[in-house]
Amino acid sequence: MKQYKHSVSLDLEKCKGCTNCLKRCPTEAIRIRDGHAVINSDVCIDCGECIRRCPYQAKKANFDHFEDIDDKRYRIALPAPSFYGQFVDLDDVDYVLQGLLDIGFDDVFEVARAAEIITEYTRRYMREENIGYPVINSACPAVVRLITLRFPYLCDHVIPMMPPIELAGKIAREEALKKHPELKPEDVAVVFISPCPAKASYVKNGFLGEKSHVDYVVSMSDIYFKLISVMKKNVAPKAVSQSGMIGMSWASTGGEASALFNDKYLAADGIENVIHVLDEIETGHFPMLQFVELNACPGGCVGGVATVENPYIARVRLQALRRYLPVSQNRLEKDDSEGYPEEILFPKDLEYRPVGKFDEDLTTAMQKMSEIEGLAASLPALDCGSCGAPTCRAFAEDVVLGGRSIDECIVYMRERIQTLVKCPGEE
Amino acid sequence: MAEALRFHYEVDGDNFTSAGAASVEVKRKLRQLGFDAELIRRVSIAMYEGEINMVVHARGGSADVYVDKDCVTIILADRGPGIPDIDLAMQEGYSTAPDNIRALGFGAGMGLPNMKRYTDEMKIETVLKQGTTVTMKVYINHTKQTEKGTSEEGK
Missing domain, CATH: 1.10.15.40 (Electron transport complex subunit B, putative Fe-S cluster)
Incomplete structure (x- = not known):
């Protein structure tokens, strides 16, 4: 089995070997050895809980750095919807997109747009016959990894569809190559602006083993501090946001599920709650449920450890930002009312990879x-x-x-x- | 040959929110022992349903799970009111759960039928006003085929 690549690491100098992360790791992946924490990479799901708990900032999320991305490449920024909730007094997303261009990105593609497309495909998927209820979302990589390690029976309940980050990367690259025929595919650098280390790990490990359409994952807080110095309120932005209410609402728990117009759903966040819910679903506890949205971070993606703002503040800001937006700005073609393209589906089945087995015999x-x-x-x-x-x-x-x-x-x-x-x- | 493993749990009848905790624990242990997904699921659903029954009807009881090389045995014993008519209780949809329990989504009359469906053997011993003991066995090697998808059809 290929070693899973992680994005949480430890600063040995800062680690005191205390029990804070040890006690809170949801998969018991941490042990204290020789006076400092050691993470078992077979079991770690990159949820970031240890980063959140460490009083000494000894746990770190590892991201790519914008400066390290070759500026001769055509760099496309993929802001996560949660990014928009980070800014004080922001009344238009266009300022953020313009800011990204101003700090050196050549283009921007909003992940919220891909989220709106995935929402429509999910609605179509949910109308199909013979699907195993409840359908579980595939958007949070920490949750998907947790399911493959611990919930054998739920692997085929995960919707076998690209998460928005992946679809956004795919469309962004395709559009760039169309717009600039002189570019070769390798000239394009797709850069996701991430609220969490789990997304960084996702990209490193690929989309079920296939290379991700995203090339780099940078931290949201890193880009935030670059952006606030260039964002000017008095200059009208040229960039135009193309996301609607639905896409932006994916940033907080419940946004993805409520956009399906199906009330038989459950939306939970916080990794311990997620585990509890998965245990209950696996035992057949909620026979009425049709859709389950799970996010490892408290509050959803706005609660990621690489964000800047308090998740509850960010949530309300996003509500205000989307108030006067169309419901969706990324509707699929009308005549294509059923089905979804093969290319957005999982390239293979989600596989149960049990860990912690005592012995083969x-x-x-x-x-x-x-x-x-x-x-x-x-x-x-x-x-x-x-x-x-x-x-x-x-x-x-x-x-x-x-x-x-x-x-x-x-x-x-x-x-x-x-x-x-x-x-x-x-x- | 190694002795059977035995796991003992007290199922707390006063704490409805903790109902199901023992089956989650058993699931974890079976995973560590390396059983396949289907067997784990059958044991945990059957045990879960039994646990809920004990909490709803008998104010709790005890759960003992034995694992040996051939089979997983679950023995659920309570000191509840007993079952007056087992055949009736086994009918799908028959339930004597009170309204407040139904309001929580339980009491669909699928508990005992599901326990039977997911196990290879089930035996009910009951004495009115004294209690009920349910013994269930799931054999390790010949897996009973349960229809996928129908399992979530309510309880």
């Missing part, structure tokens, strides 16, 4: 499980994290499967020392 796996159960029962159940594992149960697994020493449990050690000290006195 069932009998051995059962023996290990039995040992772990026994050991876990003898541990203090404090889940204190001092041993470097997030819970006593996880520590028991580390001891049995990973060869860690039981002596790393300080409660266990204290008891042992006490018995050693007591023994001679009692005699």
Whole structure:
């Protein structure tokens, strides 16, 4: 199996080896070893929760830098809808798009436009027969990766359709090549302005193994600070936004789902809530649901760790920005009322890739499980994290499967020392 | 041959929001043991339905899950009112769930039928006013084919 490439890394100097990220990692991917955090890349889903939790800014999201992208290439900016919610007193998205051109991008393609197209295709998909309800959105790469690692039965509930970032990259490149026939495909650099590290990982790992149409992923906060110095209110922008209400509403949880005009939906955000909902769906808990929108970040993409503004403020700003916009500015052709092009579908099925299997052989796996159960029962159940594992149960697994020493449990050690000290006195 | 693994859970009848927690835990363990997706799903749905039944009708009970090389056995025991007519209770759509439970989306009369559908064997022992014990078995190697897609049809 190819190693999954990540976008969350650690600054060893800054990491104190505390238990903040350890305790909050939703997939228990973190351990503290030799005084600092270590991330297990097989299990990490790039949700960014550890970045959010670290009090010492030791966790970092890794993005490309705008300056490093060859300026001889035709650079196209792909702003995520959440980007528009970052600016104070913005009353027209055109200023943001103009700003992107002013800092050196050659062109802009709004991801919100692709989101409107995906919304229409999703409506068509939802009308088809024999689809497994509930349909789960494919937009959040952290959620999609989580499903492939932990929810075998839900893999084929994920809508097998490109997320807006991918479709935006594809159309942006095609349009650029049409507009500038002198360009070769490799002259074009498609640059996504991202609210989160999960999108950066998505691009690095490709669209289900195929190379992504996006070439670079830069951080939203990075571009934000470049932009505010060039955005001038007194100069009328030449750039014209082509996104409507629907596209912009994808930035917050519920935007994608409510645009489907189907009330049998659930929209949840925050990675712990997402896991809870997926567990419930897998057990058949919500038979009435037809669509499920899940976003790893609190509030949706506006809550990404690479954003600048508070997600709840950004949400309201986006509401104001889209108030007088058409519902959608990217309607599909009328006569093409059914179906969707093959090229926007997943190139292959979403595959369940179980992690954490104890052993290939069932009998051995059962023996290990039995040992772990026994050991876990003898541990203090404090889940204190001092041993470097997030819970006593996880520590028991580390001891049995990973060869860690039981002596790393300080409660266990204290008891042992006490018995050693007591023994001679009692005699 | 290794002994069967046993997992024991108390299902809290006073806490409706935690109903289903034991089946999520069992699902996790079966995943770690390396079982295939279909088996995990059958066990977790059957157990989930049983857990909900215990919470709704019997104010909780206990769940014991045994895993050996051949099969997963789920034993759900409660000290509830018992089932007066098992055949009737097994009918799809028959439910004695109170209105407040139905308001939460439960009580569609699919609990016991789904438990039977997703397991290879199911045995119900019940004594009125004393309690009910449901024993379910899912065999590991010959997977019963359950129709995909129909599983979500309500409970």
